[in-house]
Amino acid sequence: MTPASSSSREMHPQLMLLLELQDLRAQHRELEGDEGAAPVEAEHFNIDRDEARTTLGKKIEELEDRLSPSIRSRYNRIAPNRERVVVPVINGVCYGCFVSIATATVGDQDVHQLVQSCENCGSFIYVAS
Amino acid sequence: MKLRELFTSDSVELDLSAESKDDILKELIQLLGLDDKSDAILFKTLKRRENLGSTGIGKGIAIPHCRSLVVNKLRLAYGRKPEGVDFQAIDEEPVHNFFLIVAPPLEVSNQYLPVLGKIAQFAKDPDIPEVLSGIETAEEFLTLLEERAP
Ligand SMILES: [Zn+2]
Numbered sequence: 001m002t003p004a005s006s007s008s009r010e011m012h013p014q015l016m017l018l019l020e021l022q023d024l025r026a027q028h029r030e031l032e033g034d035e036g037a038a039p040v041e042a043e044h045f046n047i048d049r050d051e052a053r054t055t056l057g058k059k060i061e062e063l064e065d066r067l068s069p070s071i072r073s074r075y076n077r078i079a080p081n082r083e084r085v086v087v088p089v090i091n092g093v094c095y096g097c098f099v100s101i102a103t104a105t106v107g108d109q110d111v112h113q114l115v116q117s118c119e120n121c122g123s124f125i126y127v128a129s
Numbered sequence: 130m131k132l133r134e135l136f137t138s139d140s141v142e143l144d145l146s147a148e149s150k151d152d153i154l155k156e157l158i159q160l161l162g163l164d165d166k167s168d169a170i171l172f173k174t175l176k177r178r179e180n181l182g183s184t185g186i187g188k189g190i191a192i193p194h195c196r197s198l199v200v201n202k203l204r205l206a207y208g209r210k211p212e213g214v215d216f217q218a219i220d221e222e223p224v225h226n227f228f229l230i231v232a233p234p235l236e237v238s239n240q241y242l243p244v245l246g247k248i249a250q251f252a253k254d255p256d257i258p259e260v261l262s263g264i265e266t267a268e269e270f271l272t273l274l275e276e277r278a279p
Contacts, residue, residue: 023173023177037245043249046219059177
Protein backbone atom coordinates (compact mmCIF):
# COMPACT_ATOMS: atom_id res chain seq x y z
CA MET A 1 0.00 0.00 0.00
CA THR A 2 1.25 3.49 -0.64
CA PRO A 3 2.26 5.27 2.55
CA ALA A 4 -0.07 7.94 3.90
CA SER A 5 0.70 11.29 2.36
CA SER A 6 2.53 13.69 4.62
CA SER A 7 -0.46 16.01 4.71
CA SER A 8 -2.76 13.35 6.12
CA ARG A 9 -2.67 13.50 9.88
CA GLU A 10 -2.95 10.49 12.11
CA MET A 11 -6.32 9.63 13.54
CA HIS A 12 -6.58 9.75 17.31
CA PRO A 13 -5.79 6.20 18.50
CA GLN A 14 -8.89 6.15 20.72
CA LEU A 15 -11.10 7.14 17.80
CA MET A 16 -9.47 4.43 15.71
CA LEU A 17 -10.30 1.97 18.50
CA LEU A 18 -13.92 3.10 18.57
CA LEU A 19 -14.21 2.66 14.81
CA GLU A 20 -12.71 -0.82 15.04
CA LEU A 21 -15.07 -1.67 17.87
CA GLN A 22 -17.99 -0.50 15.85
CA ASP A 23 -17.08 -2.75 12.91
CA LEU A 24 -16.53 -5.73 15.24
CA ARG A 25 -19.85 -5.17 16.96
CA ALA A 26 -21.54 -5.09 13.56
CA GLN A 27 -19.93 -8.44 12.65
CA HIS A 28 -20.88 -9.93 16.00
CA ARG A 29 -24.47 -8.77 15.75
CA GLU A 30 -24.84 -10.03 12.21
CA LEU A 31 -23.99 -13.57 13.31
CA GLU A 32 -26.90 -13.62 15.76
CA GLY A 33 -29.93 -15.79 15.10
CA ASP A 34 -30.62 -18.06 12.16
CA GLU A 35 -30.97 -15.31 9.62
CA GLY A 36 -28.43 -12.68 8.69
CA ALA A 37 -24.88 -13.67 7.91
CA ALA A 38 -24.75 -16.95 9.83
CA PRO A 39 -26.27 -19.24 7.17
CA VAL A 40 -24.23 -17.63 4.36
CA GLU A 41 -21.01 -17.87 6.38
CA ALA A 42 -21.77 -21.47 7.27
CA GLU A 43 -22.75 -22.57 3.78
CA HIS A 44 -19.99 -20.94 1.77
CA PHE A 45 -17.18 -20.34 4.24
CA ASN A 46 -17.46 -23.15 6.81
CA ILE A 47 -17.80 -20.66 9.66
CA ASP A 48 -19.24 -21.97 12.90
CA ARG A 49 -21.49 -19.23 14.19
CA ASP A 50 -21.02 -19.84 17.91
CA GLU A 51 -17.28 -20.16 17.64
CA ALA A 52 -17.06 -17.01 15.55
CA ARG A 53 -19.24 -15.06 17.97
CA THR A 54 -17.10 -16.16 20.90
CA THR A 55 -13.91 -15.11 19.11
CA LEU A 56 -15.38 -11.75 18.13
CA GLY A 57 -16.79 -11.22 21.63
CA LYS A 58 -13.35 -11.73 23.17
CA LYS A 59 -11.77 -9.34 20.70
CA ILE A 60 -14.45 -6.74 21.45
CA GLU A 61 -13.72 -7.00 25.18
CA GLU A 62 -10.00 -6.69 24.52
CA LEU A 63 -10.50 -3.50 22.55
CA GLU A 64 -12.96 -2.10 25.11
CA ASP A 65 -10.30 -2.55 27.77
CA ARG A 66 -7.99 -0.32 25.77
CA LEU A 67 -10.40 2.62 25.85
CA SER A 68 -9.34 5.44 28.16
CA PRO A 69 -11.45 5.69 31.36
CA SER A 70 -13.45 8.73 30.27
CA ILE A 71 -14.18 7.35 26.80
CA ARG A 72 -14.94 3.94 28.27
CA SER A 73 -17.44 5.45 30.64
CA ARG A 74 -19.31 7.25 27.84
CA TYR A 75 -19.06 4.15 25.65
CA ASN A 76 -20.56 1.99 28.41
CA ARG A 77 -23.48 4.38 28.68
CA ILE A 78 -24.34 4.46 25.00
CA ALA A 79 -23.17 1.07 23.62
CA PRO A 80 -25.88 -1.20 25.09
CA ASN A 81 -28.72 0.83 23.62
CA ARG A 82 -27.64 1.49 20.08
CA GLU A 83 -26.17 -0.22 17.09
CA ARG A 84 -23.77 2.58 16.29
CA VAL A 85 -21.53 4.16 18.88
CA VAL A 86 -19.58 6.24 16.39
CA VAL A 87 -21.30 8.18 13.65
CA PRO A 88 -19.97 10.29 10.83
CA VAL A 89 -20.45 14.02 10.64
CA ILE A 90 -21.02 14.99 7.05
CA ASN A 91 -21.34 18.64 6.07
CA GLY A 92 -21.75 19.56 9.72
CA VAL A 93 -24.65 17.15 10.28
CA CYS A 94 -24.44 14.32 12.82
CA TYR A 95 -25.54 11.10 11.10
CA GLY A 96 -26.63 9.66 14.44
CA CYS A 97 -29.45 12.16 14.95
CA PHE A 98 -29.38 14.30 11.77
CA VAL A 99 -28.96 17.49 13.76
CA SER A 100 -26.43 20.15 12.77
CA ILE A 101 -23.45 20.12 15.07
CA ALA A 102 -22.41 23.48 16.49
CA THR A 103 -19.27 24.75 14.80
CA ALA A 104 -17.72 25.12 18.23
CA THR A 105 -17.94 21.36 18.62
CA VAL A 106 -16.54 20.47 15.25
CA GLY A 107 -14.18 23.40 15.25
CA ASP A 108 -11.71 24.46 12.62
CA GLN A 109 -9.15 21.91 13.62
CA ASP A 110 -8.75 18.45 12.19
CA VAL A 111 -11.30 16.56 14.22
CA HIS A 112 -9.59 13.30 13.41
CA GLN A 113 -7.20 14.41 16.12
CA LEU A 114 -9.88 14.48 18.78
CA VAL A 115 -12.50 12.19 20.16
CA GLN A 116 -15.70 14.15 20.49
CA SER A 117 -19.34 13.38 20.83
CA CYS A 118 -22.56 14.89 19.56
CA GLU A 119 -24.18 17.11 22.16
CA ASN A 120 -27.60 16.13 20.91
CA CYS A 121 -27.51 12.30 20.73
CA GLY A 122 -24.32 11.51 22.63
CA SER A 123 -22.76 9.43 19.84
CA PHE A 124 -19.03 9.65 19.32
CA ILE A 125 -18.46 11.52 16.10
CA TYR A 126 -15.88 11.55 13.40
CA VAL A 127 -15.70 13.69 10.33
CA ALA A 128 -16.04 11.56 7.23
CA SER A 129 -13.95 12.61 4.30
CA MET B 130 -29.59 -5.13 -8.57
CA LYS B 131 -27.29 -6.83 -11.06
CA LEU B 132 -23.81 -7.78 -9.89
CA ARG B 133 -22.19 -6.02 -12.81
CA GLU B 134 -23.73 -2.71 -11.72
CA LEU B 135 -21.87 -2.94 -8.40
CA PHE B 136 -18.47 -2.94 -10.09
CA THR B 137 -16.79 -0.18 -12.05
CA SER B 138 -13.88 -0.77 -14.39
CA ASP B 139 -11.72 1.07 -11.79
CA SER B 140 -12.56 -1.58 -9.24
CA VAL B 141 -11.23 -4.40 -11.44
CA GLU B 142 -7.51 -5.20 -11.51
CA LEU B 143 -6.42 -8.15 -13.61
CA ASP B 144 -2.79 -8.09 -12.56
CA LEU B 145 -2.39 -7.59 -8.83
CA SER B 146 1.19 -6.99 -7.78
CA ALA B 147 0.99 -8.01 -4.10
CA GLU B 148 2.78 -11.18 -3.02
CA SER B 149 1.24 -11.90 0.39
CA LYS B 150 -2.23 -12.27 1.87
CA ASP B 151 -2.04 -8.97 3.76
CA ASP B 152 -0.73 -7.07 0.76
CA ILE B 153 -3.40 -8.57 -1.48
CA LEU B 154 -6.07 -7.31 0.95
CA LYS B 155 -4.47 -3.86 0.92
CA GLU B 156 -4.28 -3.78 -2.86
CA LEU B 157 -7.92 -4.82 -3.16
CA ILE B 158 -8.94 -2.12 -0.67
CA GLN B 159 -7.15 0.46 -2.79
CA LEU B 160 -9.38 -0.46 -5.73
CA LEU B 161 -12.26 1.08 -3.78
CA GLY B 162 -10.57 4.50 -3.82
CA LEU B 163 -11.17 5.43 -0.16
CA ASP B 164 -8.93 7.70 1.91
CA ASP B 165 -5.89 6.42 3.85
CA LYS B 166 -7.65 6.34 7.22
CA SER B 167 -10.55 4.37 5.83
CA ASP B 168 -8.12 1.98 4.12
CA ALA B 169 -6.48 1.29 7.48
CA ILE B 170 -9.74 0.60 9.30
CA LEU B 171 -11.08 -1.57 6.51
CA PHE B 172 -7.89 -3.60 6.46
CA LYS B 173 -8.22 -4.31 10.18
CA THR B 174 -11.85 -5.33 9.83
CA LEU B 175 -11.14 -7.62 6.88
CA LYS B 176 -8.25 -9.18 8.80
CA ARG B 177 -10.50 -9.88 11.75
CA ARG B 178 -12.92 -11.62 9.43
CA GLU B 179 -10.08 -13.65 7.92
CA ASN B 180 -9.01 -14.64 11.43
CA LEU B 181 -12.38 -16.31 11.93
CA GLY B 182 -11.62 -18.52 8.94
CA SER B 183 -10.14 -17.86 5.53
CA THR B 184 -12.48 -16.55 2.87
CA GLY B 185 -10.48 -18.62 0.37
CA ILE B 186 -13.26 -20.99 -0.62
CA GLY B 187 -11.08 -23.24 -2.78
CA LYS B 188 -10.37 -23.65 -6.50
CA GLY B 189 -8.23 -20.53 -6.47
CA ILE B 190 -10.98 -18.17 -5.37
CA ALA B 191 -11.30 -15.97 -2.27
CA ILE B 192 -14.12 -13.63 -1.26
CA PRO B 193 -12.88 -11.32 1.49
CA HIS B 194 -15.92 -9.52 2.89
CA CYS B 195 -17.13 -7.47 5.82
CA ARG B 196 -19.35 -4.67 6.91
CA SER B 197 -17.56 -1.45 7.71
CA LEU B 198 -18.61 2.09 8.41
CA VAL B 199 -15.94 3.36 6.03
CA VAL B 200 -18.29 2.81 3.10
CA ASN B 201 -21.71 4.37 2.69
CA LYS B 202 -22.97 1.89 0.12
CA LEU B 203 -22.21 -1.65 -0.99
CA ARG B 204 -18.82 -1.71 -2.72
CA LEU B 205 -17.21 -4.51 -4.73
CA ALA B 206 -13.81 -5.03 -6.29
CA TYR B 207 -12.22 -7.85 -8.22
CA GLY B 208 -8.52 -8.59 -8.39
CA ARG B 209 -6.62 -11.34 -10.19
CA LYS B 210 -3.16 -12.62 -9.43
CA PRO B 211 -2.21 -14.99 -12.25
CA GLU B 212 0.66 -16.56 -10.28
CA GLY B 213 -1.50 -17.04 -7.19
CA VAL B 214 -0.87 -16.24 -3.52
CA ASP B 215 -1.09 -18.32 -0.37
CA PHE B 216 -4.36 -17.17 1.24
CA GLN B 217 -4.78 -20.08 3.69
CA ALA B 218 -7.63 -21.26 1.49
CA ILE B 219 -9.81 -24.17 2.54
CA ASP B 220 -8.13 -26.46 -0.03
CA GLU B 221 -4.70 -24.99 0.84
CA GLU B 222 -4.13 -24.15 -2.83
CA PRO B 223 -2.89 -20.73 -3.97
CA VAL B 224 -5.60 -18.17 -4.72
CA HIS B 225 -5.75 -16.38 -8.08
CA ASN B 226 -9.13 -14.62 -7.99
CA PHE B 227 -10.28 -12.23 -5.29
CA PHE B 228 -13.72 -10.73 -4.91
CA LEU B 229 -13.84 -7.99 -2.26
CA ILE B 230 -17.25 -7.13 -0.82
CA VAL B 231 -17.74 -4.33 1.69
CA ALA B 232 -21.08 -3.12 2.97
CA PRO B 233 -22.04 -0.33 5.37
CA PRO B 234 -23.24 -1.37 8.86
CA LEU B 235 -26.79 -0.36 8.08
CA GLU B 236 -28.10 -0.80 4.59
CA VAL B 237 -31.48 0.33 3.44
CA SER B 238 -31.54 -2.02 0.47
CA ASN B 239 -30.15 -5.10 2.27
CA GLN B 240 -28.07 -6.17 -0.68
CA TYR B 241 -24.96 -7.36 1.13
CA LEU B 242 -25.85 -10.94 2.04
CA PRO B 243 -27.67 -11.75 -1.21
CA VAL B 244 -24.70 -10.37 -3.17
CA LEU B 245 -22.25 -12.34 -1.04
CA GLY B 246 -24.25 -15.50 -1.66
CA LYS B 247 -24.52 -14.78 -5.36
CA ILE B 248 -20.77 -14.24 -5.79
CA ALA B 249 -20.02 -17.40 -3.79
CA GLN B 250 -22.42 -19.34 -5.98
CA PHE B 251 -20.93 -17.88 -9.16
CA ALA B 252 -17.44 -18.73 -7.94
CA LYS B 253 -18.43 -22.34 -7.36
CA ASP B 254 -19.35 -23.01 -10.98
CA PRO B 255 -16.72 -25.58 -11.99
CA ASP B 256 -15.48 -23.75 -15.09
CA ILE B 257 -15.27 -20.28 -13.54
CA PRO B 258 -11.60 -20.40 -12.44
CA GLU B 259 -10.55 -21.26 -15.98
CA VAL B 260 -12.84 -18.66 -17.55
CA LEU B 261 -11.51 -15.97 -15.17
CA SER B 262 -7.93 -16.86 -16.04
CA GLY B 263 -8.63 -16.16 -19.71
CA ILE B 264 -10.11 -12.70 -19.22
CA GLU B 265 -8.13 -9.88 -20.80
CA THR B 266 -10.01 -6.68 -19.97
CA ALA B 267 -12.15 -5.30 -17.17
CA GLU B 268 -15.00 -5.04 -19.65
CA GLU B 269 -14.75 -8.79 -20.38
CA PHE B 270 -14.98 -9.44 -16.67
CA LEU B 271 -18.11 -7.30 -16.37
CA THR B 272 -19.66 -9.07 -19.35
CA LEU B 273 -18.91 -12.44 -17.78
CA LEU B 274 -20.72 -11.37 -14.63
CA GLU B 275 -23.67 -10.24 -16.65
CA GLU B 276 -23.88 -13.58 -18.41
CA ARG B 277 -23.13 -15.91 -15.54
CA ALA B 278 -24.37 -14.03 -12.47
CA PRO B 279 -27.22 -11.88 -13.76
ZN1 LIG C 1 -26.10 13.37 17.07
